[in-house]
Amino acid sequence: MKSLIDILDLSVNEIDNLIDTANDIIANPEKYAHKCQGKKLATLFFEPSTRTRLSFEAAMYELGGNVLGFSEAQSSSSSKGESVADTVKVVGYYADIIAMRHPKEGAPLVASYNAGVPVINAGDGGHNHPTQTLTDLLTIKREKGRLDNLTVGFCGDLKFGRTVHSLIGALSRYENVKIVLVSPKELTVPEYIKKEVLEAKNIEFIETTDLESAMPDLDILYMTRVQRERFFNEQDYIRLKDSYILTPEKLEIAKNDLCILHPLPRVNEIKVAVDKDSRAKYFEQAKNGKYIRMALILKLLEVE
């Protein structure tokens, strides 16, 4: 029985297969409409989320399955002090698969040891968010036709941005990927990502605080939000939250086939005026999230 806790739990080949399945679901949705009939997905969200939870639920419904769960810790027994291990042991008797979001790092791993059914990490604090990474990879593949030979810029909060860490890890396994890291000095990528991922795999990367100078080279621009919930100190958040704001003017020097991504929710780091630009793909990306989660549920439930 397999779970998905970290994107690197999946081989490159498995990711390719998931992307192929997702593309087939997009092309032939009726073929998949009853694949999970009689199966139940439990969405255990100990931390609020809109997109991720709804896309998991929509994914299961579109596969013909059912959904149960909760969307905040207050409505679960954890508010009475129940451990993650005990909660999922019980849920494992009621559901065939679990998608879990939790504010504490490593909680889904604990769940996978105890649940008795596959567990999908739907985000554990600032740590991992593998289904967002799968969503990103599917979008890049659909927009650019490849996952290798790309120059990928990451901009914003690269310190706490779990989607950034996971996507860098995933892209580091493809040939000739160059990474450009754009952030304020206080929010740079953690040292261990640089040493143990980028340097260890000889990935070419540069760090800069200047988005404009990096822009002309980029094939992908991955914008992120500075997340209030990751700061212990409100003053630091206020000082850094408006570091980078993408506008139509800043995009004038970008490639015509640039692909702009953002894991959403957006606050103000991408001006609404950018949405009209054909290079803005973040809503497409959110849509793709449902299809890749459908493919993942099928794989983990071993549904043919």
Next chain:
Amino acid sequence: MIVNPIENGIVLDHIKAGNGMELYKALNLDKLGSTVALIINADSRKMGKKDIIKIDEVIDLNFDILGYIDPDVTVNVIKNGKNEKLAKIEPPQTVTNLIHCKNPRCITSTEQELDHVFKLTDRENMVYRCIYCETKAK
């Protein structure tokens, strides 16, 4: 300084200077009934300075602890005055409850009964990371 030779026991030699006391505590040698000598800052041709531990009894050593704290230690088991040098110690792939995760965002910070498990992620630099949050052990 002279410490008498032992007839039956264990000598942990070539301990990196400064690691002796940590090993003494981690191996619970203070709980043994037999004689234990902890020698700190002994002269060493190879290392300059080293620590040595002599235990006047053959005990079951926890090699995970030894390998985690100092994989370069030489373990000599003395039986009837004869020295059997053991094979080189390897750092363990995982250590459980030997070190504790200090990351306040880690699930181990709130779930008190969880084992604290660390995995060796970089052999060359002896880096261990928490299996839950990937925080590096200090």
